[in-house]
Amino acid sequence: MKKFLLFIFLSIIISSNLRAAKEIEISREFTLLTSQHAQGYLKPLFTTLGESFNTGLFTKADYKKTFTLGIDINIMGMYIPNSQKTYDAELPDLYGNTNSVLTAVKKDGKIIHNVKGSWQQPTIYGGRSTAIFAAPQNHFAPDSFYRSVAFIEGNNINFMSGLPVLQVFMGLPSRTQIRGRFFSVPIDGTNFTYYTIAVNQNIDKLFSLFEDNSGNSLALHFAYHSMKRSPGFEITSFAVGTHYSYEITENFYATAAMQYEDFRGKFRAIKEQSEDLELVNSPYPEIREARPFNFNIESFTKFRIGGGLSYKLSAMEFSASAYYASQPVLSAGFSLYLIETKEKQPPPPPPPAPEPEPIPEPTFAEDIKFDQPTIDQPEVKIEEKKTKLTADISAYAVENGTEKPLLTIKMEENISKHISPLLPMVFFDDNSAEISARYERITADSAKRMIEKDISEGNALDVYHRILNIIGMRLRKNPDAIITLTGTNSGIGAERNNRQLSQARAENVKKYFVEVWGIEPNRIKTVARNLPEKASNSKDPDGIAENRRV
Incomplete structure (x- = not known):
């Protein structure tokens, strides 16, 4: 029965128990909720819906300079805290006025009299409801309307599945990723439509926050969601935040993220109208007079923080995450890359120019000492005779076939340099810190x-x-x-x-x-x-x- 009631309320949100009209129309016999009760009773369910919207927006922050196209599927579930299993339900106006009506409630085996204002009741995820007993002191209207009231019970849910996500993603060479979701179905002449647009942008490469190939990446993300059935209800939500990832090993990432979320909307339905219908006997004027059923859609969640893991294997990527929010979230996802181009690598830089080698000092023959053997020779006297050598030196140059005396002779000495390129780097073997034997080492x-x-x-x-x-x-x-x-x-x-x-x-x-x-x-x-x-x-x-x- 409880699961059935949950299904009924989900149906009201999505298909809304429609009749032939475009407006959402609710039977007048449905007297268990006022607009205020519905807002409190369903707020945890809308919180689950909002957290579903803002899950699966990313897997890692390392967006490549490539073009990619693929599909992504995410499933998730939320733990429901006790604080979201009850809400304060308003009581009828004259409750507490003992001249018009006497009230009582049984709590923990005790009877509490003269109950008024509000009373704690279960939300859709809560437990049993508490009836408020009333005895009108006057049998004529309007006092006669103030009878006992009952409230709808909860479903005793501790873990609730979120809305599954099926989305398309596209990566751009600007290190940007765009994700989109869209679903539309016609319901009795009007469309129920849901769409999401999300943008992820890597920023650490843009501002050089980390060393290349350090494994660290940082990105910003933004998402906008809309769910609408008009007339009936309209929900909008957005999320903005940042996520960081670290590449543990090749294609295996750990991610941490935090984001702000906003989720809001309005729900409007009309009550069945007919001249043949009798006035409903209810202490609530809204129910008794068949007023429109209107309330604001809200969520408990404003922030979430957490992280996850992802691993890419060929064209497939698997991910899992856990986030702390008003309803802690566990999720798992699968991505399939249909198109993925390769990232262009820059050409290697040219080696630095070698430093010129110093020119070794020349060695002249007079600086070389030879060991000469000693030979004993007899003393020989040589008579020195001076010979006079008479000579002339004449130099001529040939210009236009005619010899002309050359008055000056230019003598030049050229010194050449021998330079060997020298690369100021020592290279090492794979995973080794030992200097290779190819480098000459001495004592x-x-x-x-x-x-x-x-x-x-x-x-x-x-x-x-x-x-x-x-x-x-x-x-x-x-x-x-x-x-x-x-x-x-x-x-x-x-x-x-x-x-x-x-x-x-x-x-x-x-x-x-x-x-x-x-x-x-x-x-x-x-x-x-x-x-x-x-x-x-x-x-x-x-x-x-x-x-x-x-």
């Missing part, structure tokens, strides 16, 4: 004897593999120089958000400079981040390897 004793010539021989790749010793030598020659070592990771797989690995890579390079080249530790600063500031393409294997560096 502290060898570092003391090393000269520029030792590190400049060979081709460009040979010189690059001595990068640690080149920088170590320059730090030793420039005691005032200070450097910063920035360790990074690829942001893929086990390296994702692994700043400890990035820090370890920078520390190992610093350790080499300190222990081998004797550089003071306070001259070397280490910094850890995820992807480099100018990251290479994470979709390309070579780009992934380039991002594992110091």
Whole structure:
């Protein structure tokens, strides 16, 4: 019986027990509710409806720069608190006037006399109602109308299913997602219509709030809802808030959100009118005189806060959430991506220009000492004879086929520079902080004897593999120089958000400079981040390897 009554009231809200007229018409025999009673009795049900409207608006805040199109289905349920299982029902005006009527009610085994004003009664989710007994002191109208009144009972509901959601969503390259719902059905010459438009906009990429590939995302959301059967009732609702998500692993997100909600409307119905109908004997003038049945539609919920999880597998996305509101909400959803373009990746940045190598000082023959063997030879006297050499030097130039004396001779000496490109980066193997064996490393004793010539021989790749010793030598020659070592990771797989690995890579390079080249530790600063500031393409294997560096 209780479930049947609940169905009746849902039918009144949606189809409204219509007759042939467009107006919602209620039988005059329906005397259990006045407009005030209906507003209090149904308010928890409208709260459930409003929370259903504003559930399933998003799954995560990481909206991509792609075009997507799909459908989304959400089911939900609400826990009903005890505070929403009763309301204060107004009593007839003359209740409490002992000259006109005597009243009494039985509560907790006791009789309470002279009841007036209002009395607590169950809502649609509550329990048993309490009848108010009345004895008119006058058998003539209007006092004779003030008889006992009964109230409609509740349905003892602790958990109520919400309105299921079926919606279409579309993602835009501006990191915007739009969700829409629409339903319309004709009822006796007039339409019952429900629609929703919701917009989600990512903002952390717009304002660079987080590092790229950090897994953090922030978005704003707004939704507007309308449900109408005109004439009859009209409901509007909106929600505005923000949601944050963190990518735990690839395509697996944890989300937190909060939002403000507003839900309001009006309900209007007329009572059956006929000259043949007798006056209804009721202490309420509205029922007795068959006045219109009008009340405001309201909700207990204004704010909600909570979170959820979502996982995307190929073209399917599964989500679940829990939110605290006036009726705590549990929901589960499924999304199917019908169209999804790929996000364009920016080209990798060009490598920085190498620093020019210093020109080694030339070595002249007179600076080279040779060990000459000592040979004993007999002393030989040589008589020096001076020979006079007489010579002339004449220089000529040829101009237009004619020789002409050249009065000056210009002598030039050219010095050439040999520069090898040098990439100031040390790359690491996947998920490793150890310096690769391809980089040339030496001992502290060898570092003391090393000269520029030792590190400049060979081709460009040979010189690059001595990068640690080149920088170590320059730090030793420039005691005032200070450097910063920035360790990074690829942001893929086990390296994702692994700043400890990035820090370890920078520390190992610093350790080499300190222990081998004797550089003071306070001259070397280490910094850890995820992807480099100018990251290479994470979709390309070579780009992934380039991002594992110091």
